[in-house]
Amino acid sequence: MQQTQTAQISAITTDVNVVVQAVLAxxxxxxxxxxxxxxxxxxxxxxxxxxxxxxxxxCH
Incomplete structure (x- = not known):
């Protein structure tokens, strides 16, 4: 069970990183x-x- 929770947290962290990078770009x-x-x-x-x-x- 702990392995599944770790995988889900890792996937959420990756999604947040992608969104932060896109917003900063x-x-x-x-x-x-x-x-x-x-x-x-x-x-x-x-x-x-x-x-x-x-x-x-x-540009003009």
Missing amino acids: MALGLFIVGVVGFSHISAVHNAAHDTRHANAFP
Whole structure:
């Protein structure tokens, strides 16, 4: 019986880790788009702009 409970706890921990990683990845993406994409510092904005063009991503 203890082995089954350990397996269930392990599966729940894995699911929580996946969700936490996904949320952090989305937060990082939003931060990059929000801060770098709308930055008033021209060097930062131009670097993001050039990166979008280098990856064939339309930006305007």
